[in-house]
Amino acid sequence: MKKISFWTIFLCFVFVPIGLLILQSFTAPGSLTEPSMNGWTGLFERRRLVEATLTSLVIGAFVVLFNIVIGMSAGKALALYRFQGKDILDTLLLMPILLPLLAITFGVHIAMIRIGLADTAAGVILIHLVPTVPYSIKIFRNGYVSLGGKILEQAEMLGASAGRTFLDIELPLLRAPIQSVVFLTFVISLSQYVITAIIGGGTVVTLAMVYFPFLESANTTLVAAFSLWFALLPLSFYLFAEGLIRLLPYQRRRRRRTHDLFY
Amino acid sequence: MKSSGPLKPWLLLSPALLFLLLPLYGLGAAFWNSITDQGALSLKVYEELFRDEEFLSSLLYSVWIALAATVLSLFLGWFLTRMFASLLASTSGKLAAWLPMIFPHFVWAYLVLLLFREGGLISGLIPGDPSLAQDPEGIGIILTYIGKETPFVILMLLPVYLTRERHYDDLVETLGGSLFFRIRDAEWPWVAPVFIETGLIIFAFTFSAYEVPALVGATFPEMVSVLTYDWFYSGDWGERPLAFAAMVFSSVVISLIAWVAFFLINKKRRLLTEGL
Numbered sequence: 330m331k332k333i334s335f336w337t338i339f340l341c342f343v344f345v346p347i348g349l350l351i352l353q354s355f356t357a358p359g360s361l362t363e364p365s366m367n368g369w370t371g372l373f374e375r376r377r378l379v380e381a382t383l384t385s386l387v388i389g390a391f392v393v394l395f396n397i398v399i400g401m402s403a404g405k406a407l408a409l410y411r412f413q414g415k416d417i418l419d420t421l422l423l424m425p426i427l428l429p430l431l432a433i434t435f436g437v438h439i440a441m442i443r444i445g446l447a448d449t450a451a452g453v454i455l456i457h458l459v460p461t462v463p464y465s466i467k468i469f470r471n472g473y474v475s476l477g478g479k480i481l482e483q484a485e486m487l488g489a490s491a492g493r494t495f496l497d498i499e500l501p502l503l504r505a506p507i508q509s510v511v512f513l514t515f516v517i518s519l520s521q522y523v524i525t526a527i528i529g530g531g532t533v534v535t536l537a538m539v540y541f542p543f544l545e546s547a548n549t550t551l552v553a554a555f556s557l558w559f560a561l562l563p564l565s566f567y568l569f570a571e572g573l574i575r576l577l578p579y580q581r582r583r584r585r586r587t588h589d590l591f592y
Numbered sequence: 593m594k595s596s597g598p599l600k601p602w603l604l605l606s607p608a609l610l611f612l613l614l615p616l617y618g619l620g621a622a623f624w625n626s627i628t629d630q631g632a633l634s635l636k637v638y639e640e641l642f643r644d645e646e647f648l649s650s651l652l653y654s655v656w657i658a659l660a661a662t663v664l665s666l667f668l669g670w671f672l673t674r675m676f677a678s679l680l681a682s683t684s685g686k687l688a689a690w691l692p693m694i695f696p697h698f699v700w701a702y703l704v705l706l707l708f709r710e711g712g713l714i715s716g717l718i719p720g721d722p723s724l725a726q727d728p729e730g731i732g733i734i735l736t737y738i739g740k741e742t743p744f745v746i747l748m749l750l751p752v753y754l755t756r757e758r759h760y761d762d763l764v765e766t767l768g769g770s771l772f773f774r775i776r777d778a779e780w781p782w783v784a785p786v787f788i789e790t791g792l793i794i795f796a797f798t799f800s801a802y803e804v805p806a807l808v809g810a811t812f813p814e815m816v817s818v819l820t821y822d823w824f825y826s827g828d829w830g831e832r833p834l835a836f837a838a839m840v841f842s843s844v845v846i847s848l849i850a851w852v853a854f855f856l857i858n859k860k861r862r863l864l865t866e867g868l
Contacts, residue, residue: 556703
């Protein structure tokens with residue numbers, strides 16, 4: 330009974346809307362019955378879209394990389410060490426997702442113009458860190474809490490170097506938080522329209538920059554296909570990152586999850 | 593918990609501290625630009641801002657939309673998590689909850705537009721064909737946010753429900769407590785910190801995000817973010833100081849609410865560790 334009501338709710342509020350989007354992307358505009366491939370062919374005929382996809386992928390990849398470095402190190406410090414000023418730091422690290430992103434971006438924009446980062450992909454990567462890093466630190470912090478400090482002390486006591494410990498213990502056991510961070514960070518980076526527009530100044534054209542003016546078009550088939558493209562991209566990026574993670578040590582066999590998403 | 597080597601944690605935190613310079617500088621620069629007028633300190637911009645009726649009405653409108661979206665998605669998400677915690681913990685359930693997270697907010701906004709605008713796939717079926725998107729009441733914006741934030745609430749609350757101490761449920765039951773007492777005494781103390789923090793994140797986001805109201809909002813009234821963005825890019829840059837001031841003031845509003853919320857969380861935490 331519970332199972333039925335759960336899947337009914339899911340069907341109505343998630344699956345049907347997304348299903349309609351899929352259906353519309355394969356049918357003529359405004360009709361849901363007349364088949365048409367124009368949405369998908371029309372989408373890939375646009376060179377601007379292909380270029381924007383590449384730009385978004387590159388920017389997203391750098392944002393993910395920075396997030397892993399910052400998130401892992403800070404998460405470890407916050408989870409395993411006691412030090413003065415931790416409470417203040419906790420609040421400070423939540424601040425970037427609480428205060429208006431527009432306020433931060435307006436202010437940063439001035440500095441970026443001065444040091445030549447405005448209108449560059451590097452500037453856009455930096456500003457995309459603001460809405461992502463706080464989440465990554467949270468996720469890695471929880472990851473390190475469930476990992477516990479004991480196992481790392483053990484390695485240290487057995488004479489393992491910091492690098493060895495990182496490669497042999499932290500990376501393999503923190504796989505689930507790494508997966509969450511890769512996925513979440515990439516999706517958030519892909520979703521940023523207004524801060525990309527301000528810092529990128531129209532020179533850095535990501536997918537969101539193409540999608541927004543596109544919505545004015547009455548061709549619902551094309552927009553539906555474009556909308557789905559936004560979901561396909563993080564999925565393929567995630568699979569690609571998964572492939573990379575498998576190259577790490579001790580990943581040949583799927584191990585038991587030691588950690589839950591978001592936990 | 594290690595406490596040896598006072599330098600080690602700060603070494604690990606250095607990338608994060610470096611990162612913090614970015615938002616801190618941004619806020620500082622926005623603040624500085626809002627209180628200076630041609631190089632001299634002045635509150636002229638704020639005087640102008642608070643005389644601007646368009647700003648005041650859009651501020652109230654934003655508070656109302658953000659509050660409605662936050663409260664509705666919080667309670668909906670909480671209800672679903674309570675009901676289906678075990679199902680949500682399974683792989684298929686987890687995937688179901690994650691699915692809406694893949695789509696950017698503006699794609700969800702387009703979906704709402706497609707379904708609820710005049711002649712839309714759903715609103716067209718309702719007698720009278722009401723337009724529930726780009727409507728002055730902001731129903732389209734609220735619908736979009738509920739669709740996107742409810743899964744977020746579920747993903748935040750789920751770990752609490754999966755690791756929660758269950759003995760208190762039994763205790764309330766043996767003592768003959770109703771569902772109300774079970775929620776109040778056995779669940780709420782554990783749920784509260786995450787619930788309040790999640791609510792705060794959602795309120796702050798929906799209050800000041802640009803993308804969704806720009807797509808499914810009406811031309812009038814506008815949310816603060818849309819109005820501010822227009823000011824920022826107004827032709828002669830003459831309204832830029834106003835844009836800075838509007839955003840600084842929005843930050844103050846959110847900070848005040850955050851301060852109250854954190855006060856509540858800490859009170860709750862103290863109760864959890866000292867009381868009970």
